[in-house]
Amino acid sequence: MTAAYPYPNSPQHIGHARTYTIADVNARYHRMKGYNTLFPMGFHYTGSPLFAMAKRLREGDPEIIETFTKIYGIPKSTQEKLKDPKSMASYFRDDIKKGMVEIGFSIDWRREFTTIDPLYSRYIEWHFRTLNRKGLITRGTHPVAWCPNDKSPVGVVDTQGDVEPDIGESFLVKFEKDGVFYPTSTLRPETVFGVTNLWVNSKATYVRAKVDEESWIVSRETAEKLQHQNHKVAVEREIQAPELLWKTVRNPVAGNEVHIFPGSFVETDNGTGIVMSVPGHAPYDYQALIDLKARNADSAEAGVILQATNPISIIRLEGFSDLPAKDLIEKFGVKDQNDPHLEHATQELYSKEFHDGVMRENTGSYSGMSVAKAREVIVQELTRQGKIEILLELRNAPLVCRCGTKCLVHILENQWFINYGDPEWKKLAHKCLDQMIILPEEIRAEFNYTLDWLRERACARTVGLGTKLPWDPNWIIEALSDSVVYMAYYILSKYFAKDWVIFKKFEKDPSKLPDAFFNFTLLGEGAVDRVAEETGVPKRILNAIRTEFEYFYPVDMRHSARELVSNHLSFYIFHHSTLFPERQWPKGIVANGFVLMEGAKMSKSLQNIIPLRQGIARFGADPVRVGVLATAELGQDTSFSEALATSIQERLATLLGQARKLGAKKTAGKSKPSTLDRWMISRLSNAVHAATTALDRVRVREAINIILYQLDNDVAWYNRRLGPKKPRSDNRGRILRRVLETRTRMMAPLAPHTAEEIWNRIGNKGFVVQNKWPEEKEMEKDPRAESAEGLIRHVLEDTSEILKATSITPKRIAYYTAADWKWQVYLKALKAADEKMRQGDFIKEVMGDPLLRSLGKSAADYAGKALQQANQMPDEMRKSRIQNGVTAEKTIFADAADFYAQEFKCAINVWKEGDQGITDPKERARMSEPYRPAIYLE
Ligand SMILES: [Zn+2]
Numbered sequence: 020m021t022a023a024y025p026y027p028n029s030p031q032h033i034g035h036a037r038t039y040t041i042a043d044v045n046a047r048y049h050r051m052k053g054y055n056t057l058f059p060m061g062f063h064y065t066g067s068p069l070f071a072m073a074k075r076l077r078e079g080d081p082e083i084i085e086t087f088t089k090i091y092g093i094p095k096s097t098q099e100k101l102k103d104p105k106s107m108a109s110y111f112r113d114d115i116k117k118g119m120v121e122i123g124f125s126i127d128w129r130r131e132f133t134t135i136d137p138l139y140s141r142y143i144e145w146h147f148r149t150l151n152r153k154g155l156i157t158r159g160t161h162p163v164a165w166c167p168n169d170k171s172p173v174g175v176v177d178t179q180g181d182v183e184p185d186i187g188e189s190f191l192v193k194f195e196k197d198g199v200f201y202p203t204s205t206l207r208p209e210t211v212f213g214v215t216n217l218w219v220n221s222k223a224t225y226v227r228a229k230v231d232e233e234s235w236i237v238s239r240e241t242a243e244k245l246q247h248q249n250h251k252v253a254v255e256r257e258i259q260a261p262e263l264l265w266k267t268v269r270n271p272v273a274g275n276e277v278h279i280f281p282g283s284f285v286e287t288d289n290g291t292g293i294v295m296s297v298p299g300h301a302p303y304d305y306q307a308l309i310d311l312k313a314r315n316a317d318s319a320e321a322g323v324i325l326q327a328t329n330p331i332s333i334i335r336l337e338g339f340s341d342l343p344a345k346d347l348i349e350k351f352g353v354k355d356q357n358d359p360h361l362e363h364a365t366q367e368l369y370s371k372e373f374h375d376g377v378m379r380e381n382t383g384s385y386s387g388m389s390v391a392k393a394r395e396v397i398v399q400e401l402t403r404q405g406k407i408e409i410l411l412e413l414r415n416a417p418l419v420c421r422c423g424t425k426c427l428v429h430i431l432e433n434q435w436f437i438n439y440g441d442p443e444w445k446k447l448a449h450k451c452l453d454q455m456i457i458l459p460e461e462i463r464a465e466f467n468y469t470l471d472w473l474r475e476r477a478c479a480r481t482v483g484l485g486t487k488l489p490w491d492p493n494w495i496i497e498a499l500s501d502s503v504v505y506m507a508y509y510i511l512s513k514y515f516a517k518d519w520v521i522f523k524k525f526e527k528d529p530s531k532l533p534d535a536f537f538n539f540t541l542l543g544e545g546a547v548d549r550v551a552e553e554t555g556v557p558k559r560i561l562n563a564i565r566t567e568f569e570y571f572y573p574v575d576m577r578h579s580a581r582e583l584v585s586n587h588l589s590f591y592i593f594h595h596s597t598l599f600p601e602r603q604w605p606k607g608i609v610a611n612g613f614v615l616m617e618g619a620k621m622s623k624s625l626q627n628i629i630p631l632r633q634g635i636a637r638f639g640a641d642p643v644r645v646g647v648l649a650t651a652e653l654g655q656d657t658s659f660s661e662a663l664a665t666s667i668q669e670r671l672a673t674l675l676g677q678a679r680k681l682g683a684k685k686t687a688g689k690s691k692p693s694t695l696d697r698w699m700i701s702r703l704s705n706a707v708h709a710a711t712t713a714l715d716r717v718r719v720r721e722a723i724n725i726i727l728y729q730l731d732n733d734v735a736w737y738n739r740r741l742g743p744k745k746p747r748s749d750n751r752g753r754i755l756r757r758v759l760e761t762r763t764r765m766m767a768p769l770a771p772h773t774a775e776e777i778w779n780r781i782g783n784k785g786f787v788v789q790n791k792w793p794e795e796k797e798m799e800k801d802p803r804a805e806s807a808e809g810l811i812r813h814v815l816e817d818t819s820e821i822l823k824a825t826s827i828t829p830k831r832i833a834y835y836t837a838a839d840w841k842w843q844v845y846l847k848a849l850k851a852a853d854e855k856m857r858q859g860d861f862i863k864e865v866m867g868d869p870l871l872r873s874l875g876k877s878a879a880d881y882a883g884k885a886l887q888q889a890n891q892m893p894d895e896m897r898k899s900r901i902q903n904g905v906t907a908e909k910t911i912f913a914d915a916a917d918f919y920a921q922e923f924k925c926a927i928n929v930w931k932e933g934d935q936g937i938t939d940p941k942e943r944a945r946m947s948e949p950y951r952p953a954i955y956l957e
Contacts (some may be wrong), residue, residue: 020042020043020046020049020055020056020058020574020575020576020577020578021036021058021059021506021509021577021578022039022042022058022060022573022577022578022579023038023578023579023583023587024060024061024062024063024505025062025063025115025581025678025694026062026063026064026068026069027062027063027064027069027107027108027109027110027111027114027892028064028068028069028071028072028073028108028110028111029072029086029091029111030091030111030114030115030630030632030740031114031115031118031119031629031630031631031636032621032628032629032630032631033616033621033628033629033630033631033643033646033647033659034616034621034628034647034659035631036122036614036631036634036644036647037611037613037614037642037647037648037657038425038578038579038580038611039119039124039424039578039612040121040122040124041578041609041648041653041717042058042578042718042891043058043123043125043126043644043768044607044623044644044648044719045122045576045578045717045768046058046125046767047125047767047768047771047788048071048714048792049770049790050125050727050788051764051767051768051788051790051792052791052792053791054594055395057127057509057571058124058125058126058128059126059130059131059509059512060116060119060124060125060128061129061130061131061132061134061505061508062108062112062115062132062133062134063133063134063136063288063498064105064133064134064135064484064485064883065134065375065483065485065496065498065501066177066480066483066484066485066497066499066503067068067108067176067177067421067480067482067483067499068498069104069108069419069484070104070421070482070483070484070485071328071421071422072104072107073101073103073104073107073348074422074628076098076101076107076140077102078101078507082255082623084098086623087101089470089626090623090626090628090630091630092633095216096870096935097639097875098133100342101385102293103487104484105135105142105484106753107132107684110940114132114632115333116128116131116928117632118631118632118635120645121550121632121635121640122631122635122640123640123641123644123771123772124260125771125788126171128508129513130509130512130513131512132508132512132515132543133483133500134485134486134505134820135485136515137482137525137526137529138512138515138522138525138526138529138532139486139505139508139531139631140485140486140487140512140776141525141529141530141532142508142511142537143496143501144486144489145215145537145538145775146501146504146594146598147486147488147489148489148490148495149534149592149598150597150598151490152419153597154438154441154447155390155437155438155441155444155597156435156436156437156438157436157438157439157475157782158433158434158435158436158477159433159434159436159475160355160430160431160432160433160434160801161430161431161434161436161477161818162186162248162411162428162429162430162431163181163184163186163245163426163428163429163430163431163434163477164184164186164413164426164427164428165417165429165431166423166424166426167243167424167426167427167429168420168423168494168572168748169420169424169480169481169482170481170483171482171686172429172431172434172477172479172480172497173418173420173426173895174270174477174497174498174499174586175345175410175478175496175499175586176497176498176499177420177421177480177497178418178419178420178421179419179420179423179590180419181582182411182415182418182504183417183585183586184411184418184426185413185414186411186413186428186461187412187414188409188410188411188412189204189205189206189290189409189410189411189412190204190206190208190398190407190408190410191203191204191291191407191408191410192205192206192208192211192406192407193268193271193279193294193405193406193407193408194268194269194271194908195268195269195271195914196267196268196269198234198265198323199227199234199235199237200233200234200236201217201235201236201237201268201279202235202237202291202293202408202410203217203290203291203294203295204289204290204291204294204410204412204802205290205292206369207300207369207394207405208394208397208398208401209378209385209390209393209394209397210295210297210300210301210333210383211270211271211272211273211295211333211397212272212331212333212382212383212385213297213298213299213300213330213331213333213334214273214277214295214296214297214379215277215296215297215298215328215329215330215331216278216279216280216298216308216328217268217278217279217280217293217294217295218276218279218280218281218282218284218285218293218294218295218296218304218307219260219263219264219279219280219281219282219285219292219293219294220238220259220281220283220284220285220286220287221260221264221281221282221283222259222260222410223238223239223241223260223285223287223292224238224256224257224258224259224287225237225238225241225257225258225260225263225442226238226242226255226256226257226258227254227255227256227258227294227811228237228252228253228255228649229251229252229253229298230245230250230251230252230254231250231251232256233260233842236258236263236293236887237291237293238287238288238292238293239287240287240292240755241286241287241288241291241292242254242824243427244410244426244428245287246429247362247427247428247429248410248428248429248430249429249430251433254468254768256904257376257802260281263279263316263692264279264280264281264317265278265279265280265317265320265321265324266278267279267638269364269694271401271406272383272397272401272406276788278324278328278399279293279298280311281311282307282311282327283318284303284356286370288416288425289412289416290412291410296881297331297520298306298330298331298342298344299331299332299333299334299342299343299344299345300332300342300344300368300372301343301344301365301368301557302333302344302347302348302353302361302364302365302368302581303345303356303361303365305342305344305345305348305362306348306353306355306356306358307356308328308330308731310355310356311325311739312325312326314754320848322450327933328344328523330344330345331381331572332379332381332391332564333379333381333382334372334376334378334379334390335372335375335376335377335378335379336375336376336377337375337618338371343371343372344364344366347364347367347368347771348361348364350364350529351363351364352486352805353466358547364565364686367406372390373390373391373394374390374391376389376390377390378390378393384764385397387596389737392889399770411428411430411457412428413426414426420603426487431477434476434479434931435477435478435479435488435491435494436476436477436945437475437476437478437500438474438475438480439473439474439475439476439590440473440474440475442591444596444597446469446616447593447594447596447597448470448589448593448596449467449470450495450596450601451468451590451592451595451596451601451605452470452592453579454591454604455604455605455606455607455608456606456607456608457607457608457610458607458608458609458610458653458716458717459610459652459653462584462610462654465584465585466588466589466592467586468804469584469586469589470589471593473589473593476500477497477562477791478496478497478500479491479494479495479496479500480494480495480496481494482494482495482781483495483498485497485498485501485533486501494808497957499587499590500661502592503587503590503591503593503594503595504591504595504791505753506574506577506925507541507568507572507599510540510541510564510567510571510572510733511540511564512609513567514560514563514564514877519560520556520557520560521556524556529918533553533554535553535554536550536554536556537550538550538563539561539565540565541568541569541598541599542598542599542600543569544566547561547562549566550564553740553792572603573595573599573602573603573604573605574605574606574608575606575607575610576606576607576609577591577605577609578608578609578610578611578954579606579608579609579610579611580585580610580611580612580613581610581612581654582610583610584610588610591608592604592605593792595879596616596767598745601884609653609717609782611653611654612653612654612655612656612657612939613656613657613731614647614656614657614658614659615656615658615659616629616658616659616660617629617655617658617659617660617661618658618926631643634664637663637664638664638665638667639668639671639772639775640662641667641671641769641771641882642665642667642671643664643670643771644770645667645671645723645727645769646659646663646664646667646770647659648719648720648723648769649667649720649723650663650720651720652718652720652721652943653717653718657720660681667727670727670728671727671770671773674727674729674759674773675677675761675773675775675777677734677755677759677779677782678759678763678776678777678780679755679760679780679897681752681755681780681781682781683781684779684780684782685753685783686752686753686756690749690750692750692754693750693803693914694804694807694808694911694914695737695740695741695808696750696754697801698732698737698801698804698807698808699734699737699752699754699758699803699806700757700799700801701799701800701801701802701804701805702730702733702805702923703730703757703758703761704735704795704796704799704800705795705797705800706725706726706729706730706733706765707723707761707765707793707794707795708721708724708795709725710726710793711763711792711821712724713767722765722769723769726762726765726766726769727766727770728760730758734755734758736808737751737754737755738751738810740808740811740915740918740928742917744916756781757780758778760778760781760783761793763781763788764790764791764792764793765786765792765793766854767790769786770790771787773787774787775787795890802899802902802903803903803906804940806899806903806906807906807911808941810906810908810911811911811912811915811918813950814912814952815919815922817831817954818919818923818954821954821956822923822956825880825924825956827956829923829925829956829957830925830926831926831927831928831956831957832912832919832923832925832927832928832954832955832956833923833928833930833939833955834912834919834926834928834939834952834953834954834955835928835930835932835939835943835944835946835947835952835953835954836908836909836912836928836929836930836931836932836947836952837931837932837948837949837951837952838931838932838933839905839933840871840874840878840933841881841885841947841948841949842879842905842906842949843868843871844865844871844878844882845885845889845948845949846862846900846901846904846905847864847865847882847885848861848882848885848886848888848889849889849892849900849901850898850901851864851889852885852886852889852892852897853897853898853901856886858883858886858887861882861886861952862879862882862883862886865878865879865882866878866879877945881948884948885948901952906949906950908949908950908952908955909929909930909933910953911932912929913929916928916929930944932944932945932953939955940955940957941955943955
């Protein structure tokens with residue numbers, strides 16, 4: 020079992036504890052179930068996060084200094100030492116490890132490593148050489164998200180806020196005037212027929228530049244952007260926007276001239292800073308045109324131009340007027356350009372027109388084509404004529420590098436990529452996923468989507484810590500590529516420890532450790548004699564590593580955060596599916612949501628981050644463990660709060676109190692177990708069943724509820740029923756000890772420290788963690804006892820209600836249970852309801868019985884009522900009541916008479932309807948029914 024190893028660039032906080040605690044609970048649970056469970060941990064040093072954090076500290080970034088000082092409580096003198104990335108890493112690694120020990124994670128620390136250990140680098144070299152040999156590393160020219168400051172590709176781990184870059188294409192449609200081009204960026208080039216004007220930002224600076232062989236006018240930012248996309252760009256001069264306004268340019272397709280208008284909404288770093296306006300079919304343009312017309316015109320000439328500019332209809336759309344943009348503006352009640360409804364209107368129209376729109380007669384040879392088809396054809400034709408080009412954009416801009424620079428799209432030539440687009444590899448990855456347990460199951464779709472969607476992905480960087488690409492040492496393997504098969508390294512790392520022969524031999528010069536070592540230990544390739552000879556590693560050790568790898572691998576459960584599904588966890592599947600044989604593919608993934616603090620997202624700016632070790636010091640290890648798990652199951656975000664931690668503390672203390680009360684001395688029960696005793700044991704057995712089922716599915720919240728809370732209600736009822744006095748025949752001590760002992764075993768994975776303390780207080784030897792998870796025993800389940808206690812409880816509640824409603828202080832209470840004949844009718848009614856018998860037929864059948872017929876109308880009336888009740892009963896209840904048959908209610912209530920007497924402080928009589936010598940002053944007995952005794956108070 021593994022959990023994502025941490026980046027030691029800050030202390031862990033309460034939120035981090037969730038993934039690891041779930042993993043630890045799962046590991047401990049499986050150990051108690053008899054599995055030899057390996058749960059190791061390492062530290063991820065590689066990549067940019069450490070680098071960036073140390074740099075911000077060096078540069079005296081006030082936000083970081085405040086976070087380190089106020090939230091993390093790191094003294095200024097210590098901060099000085101953290102300015103070097105490696106010192107920072109070892110400082111936080113130490114801190115994180117202490118936290119993991121303090122909270123009680125059952126980790127095998129012998130296998131600890133960091134991703135900059137020389138032998139780990141050697142392992143990553145083997146990993147990449149193997150991928151390369153399989154043809155999965157490609158060199159090529161592909162667009163990547165790019166930091167112009169670092170001159171390096173950026174991925175999700177390199178961005179502020181951990182955002183996965185999303186690169187998309189748009190089309191540059193080139194308007195023209197006097198041999199100069201005005202490229203506008205659009206996703207809908209087919210609407211070029213409907214262009215009435217262009218928009219530029221009237222306050223922005225544009226440039227005239229030589230782009231490849233042409234002259235272009237674009238925003239200043241665009242000139243830089245184009246250079247990153249393989250265009251040769253030479254800026255000739257700057258142009259202020261007013262110089263462009265009210266001029267005309269020619270539509271490259273329709274051939275007409277259109278004017279350039281001012282638009283304050285135009286963003287100069289989006290597209291080219293020049294926007295084509297299609298007011299007939301784009302709600303934003305329609306509204307912008309209305310707003311501009313409503314304003315005082317810049318000049319008389321501008322006013323005339325504006326008045327002559329009107330939307331053009333070029334797409335026919337069923338159910339809309341000639342100008343669908345106008346229809347939607349009206350439908351959404353849009354007020355002006357800043358109205359958020361514009362976005363909804365735009366989305367609705369773009370989608371409708373794409374799927375159902377048809378090009379009108381005024382679109383030349385495209386007339387009559389569907390919009391989708393027209394787009395395809397126009398892109399082909401205009402590309403051939405040089406009137407359209409592709410522009411790549413970050414769809415989720417602005418994307419900011421950890422260094423603080425805005426990222427852009429860069430076409431990287433001769434860069435190294437991992438080819439996740441390889442169709443054979445995709446097949447393997449899907450096959451692996453299809454065989455895996457995914458919890459919660461609903462994220463499987465996200466995995467399938469990611470496996471399909473992934474293409475070539477840049478796998479090297481120029482900045483950060485890490486392993487050099489073995490065949491091109493100018494590049495460092497990036498952090499999401501060197502962290503996807505490290506789970507196998509946990510087997511090796513134990514044998515790479517200091518004092519072991521491999522460390523001594525190769526630590527200084529790991530390059531001397533040949534690939535044959537990894538091929539043998541991890542893949543079983545090669546003969547051990549030859550590998551021993553080639554590596555100089557003794558056969559005994561080679562065999563031991565190989566055996567251990569075969570023993571533990573594959574990873575049965577990988578624990579991680581849900582946000583990593585679309586990258587790390589999918590890569591994990593990809594890489595394992597090609598590196599290892601099928602029997603060593605990963606078996607399962609558990610992904611959890613976030614932890615909220617007092618209901619809010621944790622953030623540095625809200626200062627609501629509690630570092631884990633501070634939390635442990637304040638609340639104790641077990642309350643933190645239970646606290647991060649108690650309020651939600653895997654898929655949901657969970658909420659931690661001080662009140663919650665305190666209430667868990669109290670709960671655990673109560674259990675410790677119960678243990679102290681029971682003491683270490685075991686008392687033997689003297690008598691046969693009573694119905695109540697059997698009820699308690701049956702409840703316990705049910706709880707074991709439910710908790711086992713829950714933990715088998717990693718439904719930890721449910722397990723906590725059963726073990727820490729629900730069972731307490733049962734224990735409280737058991738004690739209440741027995742009352743404060745302790746009769747000689749009482750089995751209470753024995754039963755309660757049994758309950759607490761079983762509960763303690765079930766608590767051990769969740770709250771191990773408290774569980775050990777209880778275990779010891781009740782006089783058990785050794786450690787509870789070394790005991791077995793309790794087994795449910797079918798023979799101890801007693802549905803009759805459960806039903807009897809249910810009845811007693813129900814009647815207790817009914818009686819209390821009556822007392823409350825009537826404010827009577829009773830001297831005597833009488834309970835009348837139903838006569839035998841009613842039971843006979845009742846059970847017949849349950850069966851009749853099961854068979855969907857009609858009321859008339861049922862009554863006829865009942866009255867066919869001579870004994871019941873002799874009772875006359877009262878039997879017929881009751882039969883009708885009983886069938887009605889049976890029909891309305893939940894199926895499960897009906898089935899169990901049929902199975903229970905006649906319940907000896909009189910005996911049950913007679914046994915509980917002392918209990919009722921003590922609860923209500925009065926005399927209790929129990930009669931069965933029709934008993935000889937019955938006292939029934941108000942003739943209540945005839946109102947009794949099975950499971951509903953009649954109650955009389957005086
Ligand atoms: Zn950067």
